[in-house]
Amino acid sequence: xxxxTQSQPEMSVQEAExxxxxxxxxxxxxxxxxxWYKQPPSRQMILVIRQEAYKQQNATENRFSVNFQKAAKSxxxxxxxxxxxxxxxxxxxxxxxGEYGNKLVFGAGTILRVKS
Amino acid sequence: DGxxxxxxxxxxxKEGQNVxxxxxxxxxxxAMYWYRQDPGQGLRLIYYSQIVNDFQKGxxxxxxxVSREKKESFPLTVTSAQKNPTAFYLCASSxxxxxxxxxxxxxTRLTVV
Numbered sequence: 001x002x003x004x005t006q007s008q009p010e011m012s013v014q015e016a017e018x019x020x021x022x023x024x025x026x027x028x029x030x031x032x033x034x035x036w037y038k039q040p041p042s043r044q045m046i047l048v049i050r051q052e053a054y055k056q057q058n059a060t061e062n063r064f065s066v067n068f069q070k071a072a073k074s075x076x077x078x079x080x081x082x083x084x085x086x087x088x089x090x091x092x093x094x095x096x097x098g099e100y101g102n103k104l105v106f107g108a109g110t111i112l113r114v115k116s
Numbered sequence: 117d118g119x120x121x122x123x124x125x126x127x128x129x130k131e132g133q134n135v136x137x138x139x140x141x142x143x144x145x146x147a148m149y150w151y152r153q154d155p156g157q158g159l160r161l162i163y164y165s166q167i168v169n170d171f172q173k174g175x176x177x178x179x180x181x182v183s184r185e186k187k188e189s190f191p192l193t194v195t196s197a198q199k200n201p202t203a204f205y206l207c208a209s210s211x212x213x214x215x216x217x218x219x220x221x222x223x224t225r226l227t228v229v
Contacts, residue, residue: 033215045206045220052215091158097214101147101166104218106158
C-alpha cells in the first residue's frame with residue numbers, strides 16, 4: 001500500500017522569505033505522479049504543483065518548486081517570496097493509476113502560516 | 117462556470133439516521149471521488165467511480181454507500197453503521213488520464229448529534 005508522510009504538522013514563515021515543506025512516500029511502483037495541494041481557510045482544495053516520477057527535472061510553477069528525489073522517495077515543496085495568501089494547509093499526495101483508474105493518497109498535511 | 121457543487125455546506129443529523137450528501141459536476145469528467153477529512157489525518161478515500169454505473173471501495177468504505185447513475189452526479193450516503201460520521205466530506209472529479217488533476221468541491225461539514 002502507498003503511504004504519504006508529512007512530518008511537519010505546522011510551520012511559519014515571515015512574508016517574503018522562503019520555506020520548504022517536507023514529504024516522503026512509500027511505494028513499489030515505478031510510474032506515478034506526485035502532487036501538492038493547498039487548502040486555504042475557505043477549505044477549497046487547489047492544485048499547487050504536479051510531478052511525474054519519470055521526469056527528472058523538478059517541476060516549477062512561479063514561486064512554487066519541488067525537490068523530487070526518486071531514490072529517496074522524497075518530494076518537498078519550496079515556496080519562495082512567501083505571501084500572506086500562502087497561509088493554508090498543504091497536502092502532499094501520491095497518485096497511482098491502476099485497474100480501476102486513478103487513486104490519490106494524501107499525507108496528513110502541514111499548516112503553513114505566513115506572518116507579516 | 118464549470119465546477120463541482122456540493123450541498124449542503126453544513127448538515128446536522130441525529131445519531132442513527134442515514135444522510136445523503138450531494139455532489140454534482142459539470143466538467144464532463146468520468147471519474148469522481150469522495151474523501152473524508154479529519155484533523156491530523158489528511159484526506160482519506162471513501163469511494164471512487166471511473167464510469168457511470170460502476171464504483172470501487174476506497175480505504176474507509178465501511179458505513180458508507182454511493183451510486184453513480186449519471187455522469188454528473190455521485191451522491192454519498194452516510195449510514196447509521198458508520199461509527200464516527202462527524203467529519204468534513206470532500207467530493208472531487210477528474211478525467212481518467214494518467215496524472216490528471218483532481219478538482220474539488222467546497223465540502224460538506226456533517227455533524228451527528
